[in-house]
Amino acid sequence: MSHAVLSPSSASRWLACTPSARLETQFPDKAGDFAKEGSLAHEFGELRLKRYSGLIDELEWTKKTSELVKDRLYSESLEEYAAGYANFVWEKFLLAQRTTSDAVLRIEERINLTAYVPEGFGTGDAVILADGTLEIIDLKYGKGVQVSAIDNKQMMLYALGALDMFGFMYAIHTVRMTIYQPRLDNISEWEMSVEELTTWGMNELAPRAKMAYTGDGSFVPGKHCQFCRAKAQCRTLAEKNLEAAKHEFEDASLLSDAEISEILLQVDLIKNWVTSVEEYALEAALDGKKFSGFKLVEGRSIRKYVDEKQVADRLVENGYKESAIYEPAKLKTITAMEKLVTKKAFTALLGDLVIKPQGKPTLAPESDKRQEWNSAENDFKNV
Ligand code: SF4
Known part of the structure; x- marks a missing residue:
């Protein structure tokens, strides 16, 4: 599958850090088994929706599913999650048909984004076109990070592209964007008016996309660096993290509580960055690169039985x-x-x-969705 330089899935990154997209093209896209598993779930979902829509007959459905079942990443639960997604989309489509008899469901549609993003395109998992509301539903098979539909740039791009391609067919005033993430029991929905969305598209997206396409603008580090392919070697990110590490603290032997809070806020980003630098350096060393002061050695291993x-x-x-x-x-x-x-x-x-015992206390930022830890023991201590 070909990829756009400005892919919708990395839109939040190149919108915040416009030169990142060009920089990332220098690094290989290492889509591992997680991405392949996601693609397989999408294929199952697509097939089921095509069967529901009558786009394929029973014979084709059986033939194609029996091919997918042979995939080494197949599991019954993957098929079940994909079926859950397909049923969810189908129910939404039936609902849309109640108000618009000629509502249309587009499955795995290639969405043209060139009205806003140079050479931009993406694939919309499910697009429902009906009077009043256009719906975009995206299946997220991963379970590493919970994805929210709110202000989700990837979904906003798909919605703009879909409006551009099909908007003229219906009187659409609202766009509903839904993330369906079955392995985390996460269904996240967000609505925007067409006016609000297109204003954002013209005033913010299009000019930033133009800059990102040519690689202009400044490097801006932030949370969006997490999945950037350039992060192990990105100078701006390194400078930001090292600066945080050599933060000028108050002139005293011990850190104050406020200073510890400041460090804690940076910890995840710095840990994540250090890991990516280590991984990059190991891979490069295995390819023959020499890093001054370091050498490749055999790691620890444990004994095991031959038979x-x-x-x-x-x-x-x-x-x-x-x-x-x-x-x-x-x-x-x-x-x-x-x-x-x-x-x-x-x-x-x-x-x-099955029970879920109480988890151990852990420090999290104030913005974390979990309730504040409040054990009876703690209550007691605070009296
Ligand atoms: S690591 Fe962060 S700052 Fe560096 S290019 Fe990527 S997104 Fe931009």
């Missing part, structure tokens, strides 16, 4: 009891078990046998 059966046989022959040499059978983890039996069956079968 477990042979080990057991030899021990039994030498008088050791099987009960002594084997560990008792162990249940799979909850995540692995959910993958095995599917989430739905897991909840039905084992819902009453």
